[in-house]
Amino acid sequence: MSITETTYKCKKCGDEIPANTNKNLTSCKCGASAVDGCADYVRVIGDREDWKQWEVAGAEDVVKHLPPLTKEEVEHYEGL
Ligand SMILES: [Zn+2]
Numbered sequence: 001m002s003i004t005e006t007t008y009k010c011k012k013c014g015d016e017i018p019a020n021t022n023k024n025l026t027s028c029k030c031g032a033s034a035v036d037g038c039a040d041y042v043r044v045i046g047d048r049e050d051w052k053q054w055e056v057a058g059a060e061d062v063v064k065h066l067p068p069l070t071k072e073e074v075e076h077y078e079g080l
Pocket residue numbers: 010011012013014015028029030031032033
């Protein structure tokens with residue numbers, strides 16, 4: 001399965017971010033959400049309600065690509 005053409009769209013600002021960000025954490029224009037992805041995994045940071053893709057792909061389908069966040073990462077994302 002390929003995730004390279006998947007995009008995540010923020011419901012708040014309408015900004016779209018490709019799932020494959022080459023492991024660069026990329027936030028949307030309003031900063032409500034961010035995506036960190038590559039060919040092997042995709043992390044979607046932010047409120048699930050803000051992302052249409054969560055509904056399209058199904059949250060479980062996305063979650064299985066998520067490696068566990070470290071404590072430091074969680075604190076970083078919460079501070080965004
Ligand atoms: Zn946004």
